[in-house]
Amino acid sequence: MAQDETKDVSARTAAGSTAAPLVVTGTVTSSRLDVRPGDVLVATEFSTVTCASAPLLTGELRRAGRRVRAGTLAELGVPVGEPVVAAGLRAALPGRPTAVVLTAGPANWNAGGNADYNADPDGSVGRAIEAWCAALGPRTVLLAEPRSFCAGVDRAIEIVERLLDRGPHPVYVRKEIVHNTHVVRDLAARGAVFVEELDEVPQGSTVVFSAHGVAPAVRRDAELRGLDVYDATCPLVSKVHAEVRRYAARGDRIYLIGHAGHEESEGTIGEAPERTVLVQTADDVAALPDGEGAASYVMQTTLGTDEADSVAAALHDRFPGIRGPGSDDICYATTNRQNAVREVAAEADLVLVVGSANSSNSVRLVERSVAEGTKSLLVEDLGDVPLGLLAGAGTIGVTAGASAAPALVDEIVVGLQALGPVRTQEVRVATETVTFGLPSGLGEPTG
Numbered sequence: 001m002a003q004d005e006t007k008d009v010s011a012r013t014a015a016g017s018t019a020a021p022l023v024v025t026g027t028v029t030s031s032r033l034d035v036r037p038g039d040v041l042v043a044t045e046f047s048t049v050t051c052a053s054a055p056l057l058t059g060e061l062r063r064a065g066r067r068v069r070a071g072t073l074a075e076l077g078v079p080v081g082e083p084v085v086a087a088g089l090r091a092a093l094p095g096r097p098t099a100v101v102l103t104a105g106p107a108n109w110n111a112g113g114n115a116d117y118n119a120d121p122d123g124s125v126g127r128a129i130e131a132w133c134a135a136l137g138p139r140t141v142l143l144a145e146p147r148s149f150c151a152g153v154d155r156a157i158e159i160v161e162r163l164l165d166r167g168p169h170p171v172y173v174r175k176e177i178v179h180n181t182h183v184v185r186d187l188a189a190r191g192a193v194f195v196e197e198l199d200e201v202p203q204g205s206t207v208v209f210s211a212h213g214v215a216p217a218v219r220r221d222a223e224l225r226g227l228d229v230y231d232a233t234c235p236l237v238s239k240v241h242a243e244v245r246r247y248a249a250r251g252d253r254i255y256l257i258g259h260a261g262h263e264e265s266e267g268t269i270g271e272a273p274e275r276t277v278l279v280q281t282a283d284d285v286a287a288l289p290d291g292e293g294a295a296s297y298v299m300q301t302t303l304g305t306d307e308a309d310s311v312a313a314a315l316h317d318r319f320p321g322i323r324g325p326g327s328d329d330i331c332y333a334t335t336n337r338q339n340a341v342r343e344v345a346a347e348a349d350l351v352l353v354v355g356s357a358n359s360s361n362s363v364r365l366v367e368r369s370v371a372e373g374t375k376s377l378l379v380e381d382l383g384d385v386p387l388g389l390l391a392g393a394g395t396i397g398v399t400a401g402a403s404a405a406p407a408l409v410d411e412i413v414v415g416l417q418a419l420g421p422v423r424t425q426e427v428r429v430a431t432e433t434v435t436f437g438l439p440s441g442l443g444e445p446t447g
Contacts, residue, residue, distance in 0.1 A: 021097035021136055023129055026084030027105040027119045032077035035069065035104045040125060041078060042070045043100035047092040052418035055411070056135075056390075057101060057128055059383035064124035078102060097419060099132050101125055131387035137394075138421040141413055142348055144340035144399035145428040148406040150333030152234030153178045155436040156211035157187070159232045162442050163206060164190050172207040174198060174214070175263055177232060178403040179359040181380055198222055206230070211403075212263035213237040215270020235436050236331050237264055240298050241271050243325050247296040248272035252323075255279050255288075257311045258300030262360055265300055282314035295322040299329035302360040302402075304367060305338060333402045334361045336430040341365045343427050344397035345372035350389055353378050354408045355401030362401025369397070381408050382415040390419070397427075 030041065040061050044054045054070055061068045069076060078085060084102070092098060103119035120126055149157075156177050163171045170193045176184050177192075184194060198221050201207050206228045209218070213233040222229050233241075247254050254276040258265035269276045279285050297315050299308050308330055315322050328335075345351050351369040355362025355378055362378060369376035374397070379385050390396070396416065400409050416422050 021099070021133070022088065022091050022093075023133070024084060024088035024098070024100045024102070025125065025129065026082075026102060027117065028078050028082045028085065028102045029107070030077040030104050031079070035077060036067070037104055037106050038067070038119070039104040040066050040068045041076045041102040041104060042068060043073055043076065043078075043102070044070055045072045046098055046100050047089045048094055049092045049096065049098050050418075051098050051100060052414045053097070053099065053132065055381070055383040056385060056387055056415055057099060057132055059385065060128040060131060060387050061101075061124060062383075063386075064122070064128065066124050076102075097136055099129060101129060128387070131391070132419075135387045135390035136419050138423075139393065139416065139419075140395045141416055141422050141424045142344045142395060142397045143409070143413075143424060143426045144337065144344045144397060145426050146333065146336045146340060146430055146432050147398075148354075148400040148402070148404055148409060150331065150402035151432070151434040151436050152211055152236060152331070152333070153403050155438065156232035156234070157183060159230055159438060159442060160187050160192055160208055161190075162438070163208065163230060164192060168206070170205070172201045172205055173210065174201075174207060174218070175210045175212065176358075177208065177210050179212075179356050179362075180401075180403040180405070181356045182405060182408060183403065198225060198227065201225065201227060204228070208232050210263065211237070213241060213267035215267050215273075217270055218267075230439050230442070232439075233267075234301070234331075236301050236329075237267070240268055240301060240325075240329050243296075243298050243329075244268055244271040244276060247298075248275050251293060253277070253291045253293065253295040255285075255295065255297040255315055255322075256300070257297060257303065257308050257315075259303075259360060262300065262302075264302065264360075268298065268300070279311060279315070282310055285311060285314040285318050288318060291319070295319045297322060297324050299325070300360070301329055301331040302334050302364065303330055304364040305330055305335055306371075307364075307367075331361075331402070332434065333432065334364070336432065337361065337365060337399060337402060338368050340427060340429045341368050341397070341399045342372060343429060344399065345369040345374040345376070347427075348374055348395045348397035350374070350393040350395075351376040351397040351399070352385060352412060353399055353401065354381070354404045354412065356380060356403070359401045359403050362404065365399055365401060379412075382411045385412070385415075390416075 058070045204226045208230045211234045353365045366376045
């Protein structure tokens with residue numbers, strides 16, 4: 001990489017771009033004491049230009065093993081008088097795709113006295129910029145609808161938020177309130193304390209049970225510890241718990257179609273552990289021992305519908321007369337998001353699913369997209385999107401699991417718009433109007 005480089009790279013821009021992109025690279029000094037030589041500095045703003053694709057470059061460089069900082073020039077401690085910066089600022093224009101990737105040099109950096117300083121020894125900065133240039137161009141973005149938060153997630157988050165607003169602090173939350181890294185981090189920044197088990201919660205404190213539900217043994221433990229409990233269990237999960245209790249009361253063998261280790265499955269099994277067996281696949285069903293008497297089954301609410309139906313069919317074949325729930329256990333929001341992403345995947349070159357790796361319903365969206373023959377990737381946010389996947393992808397589908405915030409989808413769309421003209425199109429399969437009330441003492445949900 002050249003030490004100082006401001007380039008109009010229109011020759012490398014995909015056909016159809018309305019403005020020649022600008023790439024600003026070079027070695028600079030930083031006034032920040034925590035910036036070390038070799039650190040890569042990615043600007044999120046440059047003069048009047050918002051560099052909305054900066055998270056794409058930041059993620060690319062971090063995955064390459066570089067130490068990266070992102071922010072405005074002022075936040076990065078980079079003087080606007082640096083020659084490469086000054087030259088770039090003169091060329092910056094709103095609406096022009098812009099990448100500003102600088103490298104911190106020695107503290108006494110000057111181009112004349114440090115001409116042999118290698119700011120890009122492994123070539124990672126150069127490769128990231130080349131990938132950014134290859135990703136430029138016009139595209140269509142298909143937005144699956146419904147997407148993002150469901151009613152159960154909205155309710156769970158609002159319970160924690162209201163408790164944080166009213167005090168007293170701290171507010172403890174057993175497990176992740178919902179399976180999303182951003183949600184948990186944001187609530188923790190506001191004062192929520194996330195714990196794995198109740199023995200980490202001081203006696204008499206306020207604790208929230210997560211949206212995934214808990215076993216009766218956990219409730220008893222909370223009572224013994226004198227905890228002030230607020231239950232954020234999704235009402236649809238509570239419905240499955242009630243089914244298990246009813247089936248157990250009449251003496252049935254109970255099979256839970258679900259995923260081992262998932263908190264929802266653990267809580268559901270805990271309602272009748274001596275009678276409930278987890279089955280994940282049709283092969284699991286084939287390996288079950290014979291049983292006497294009546295049998296019933298329930299389902300984890302965040303399963304893929306095809307997956308759940310195949311295991312249910314195997315149970316019916318294995319145990320004729322087995323009874324299932326009176327109404328579908330799989331959450332309406334899970335089904336709606338799967339149906340929507342199926343429609344999107346049929347038209348897209350690539351589908352981006354926003355969600356965390358431990359979010360069952362988000363993982364199912366990726367699987368549903370792949371089942372349609374479309375490349376799909378689960379991403380936490382824009383920074384997780386590899387630039388190499390965007391090159392040549394003229395139509396990109398975007399959706400989000402039920403525990404991922406809508407703002408994360410918005411960030412991805414804005415990031416793609418920073419690479420060239422974007423036409424957005426919503427693909428709607430359902431309109432969700434469901435809301436769930438809050439626990440007693442917290443009032444009604446806000447609008």
